[in-house]
C-alpha cells in the first residue's frame with residue numbers, strides 16, 4: 001500500500017547531540033510492503049522529493065506509533081534503528097487505512113490483507129501527491145477519482161451539465177475553474193469548502209431557470225475565504241441581497257448577464273476593489289456602492305444612458321427621520337458597530353431585517369426604505385478607474401437612501 005503524505009524525518013540522535021537539523025515536512029510517499037522471500041518481513045519505504053531512491057525501515061524495528069492526532073490526519077512512527085521519527089501528515093481516511101494495515105503487519109495478522117512485495121512498490125515522480133489538475137477532455141478524468149490533495153482544479157469547456165460532487169471532497173482546494181460548461185446548479189454543501197479562494201464559473205447556465213439557489217455562496221466557510229468570483233455569462237437576472245456576506249471578496253466579475261439592478265447591500269462589501277459588469281442591463285446603481293473603495297469599475301455596455309423616472313420624494317415630516325421604531329433604532333446601532341448577529345442569538349426575522357439593510361449616501365445604515373430618491377452622480381469623483389461608454393450623459397443614476405434629513409437635503 002502507498003500513502004501520499006507529508007513527512008518530516010526527525011533524527012533523535014541529532015537531538016541528543018544537540019545538532020541542528022534542517023528537518024522540514026516534505027511531500028512524500030510511504031510504501032508498505034514485504035520481502036519477496038521472507039514471508040513475514042515487512043518494510044516501510046519512504047520516498048520524498050529529495051530522497052528519490054528511498055529509505056527503507058524495517059517494521060520489526062518500530063518502537064512506538066503515535067496516533068493520538070490521527071483524526072487530524074497526523075501520526076508519528078518511531079523506529080528503534082535507525083533512530084528516526086517519521087512525523088506524517090496526510091488525508092485522514094487514507095492515513096487510517098495505512099495505519100490499520102501497518103498494525104496487521106506488526107501483529108502478524110496478515111492472512112486477510114494483501115501486502116504487495118516490496119519490489120513491486122516502485123515509486124515514480126507521479127506518485128508524489130499532485131496539487132494541480134487540468135482536465136480539458138472527458139478522457140482525462142483520473143480513473144481513481146480526483147486526488148484529495150488537489151489545491152487547484154481546472155475542468156474547462158467540457159459541457160458538464162452537473163456539478164461533480166466529488167469536488168466537495170477536495171478539502172485542500174484553493175482554486176476551482178469550471179468555466180465554459182453548462183452547470184445549472186451548485187449544491188449548498190459547496191459553501192463549506194474550507195480553503196476556496198478563487199472560483200471561476202463564467203459561461204455556465206446558473207441563471208437559465210430564473211430562480212437561482214444561492215445557498216452555496218452564503219456558506220459559513222466560503223464567505224470567509226473567497227477572494228475572487230467570476231460568474232460572467234450565466235444569464236443571471238439578479239444577485240442575492242446577501243452577497244455582501246462575502247467579506248473577503250476583492251474581485252467580482254458579473255459581465256454578460258441580464259442584471260438590471262444591483263443589491264443595495266453591496267456597499268457592505270468592504271474588501272471589494274475590482275468590479276466588472278459589462279454587457280448587462282443596468283439603468284442605475286445603488287448608492288451604497290459609493291462606500292466601496294473600488295479601484296476598478298467597468299460598466300460599459302449597459303443602459304445607464306436612460307434616465308430613470310425618479311420616484312416622487314415622499315412627503316414626510318422630519319420627525320419620521322428622527323423617531324424610528326425601537327427595532328429601527330436598535331438595528332442601526334447593531335449595523336453601525338458591526339455587532340455580530342446570527343439566527344441562534346436573535347429571531348431569524350430580525351436577522352433577515354438586518355441582512356437586508358440599505359446604506360445611506362453617507363455610509364450609515366438605513367433600515368427604513370421610505371426616504372428614497374434617484375440622484376445623478378459623476379463616477380470619477382468616487383472611484384479610481386471607471387470604464388463606461390455613456391454617450392448621452394456623463395453621470396450615472398444612483399438609487400439613494402437617507403439616514404437623516406441632513407443627508408436628504410444635502
Ligand SMILES: [Zn+2]
Pocket residue numbers: 360361362363364402403404407
Ligand atoms: Zn446619512
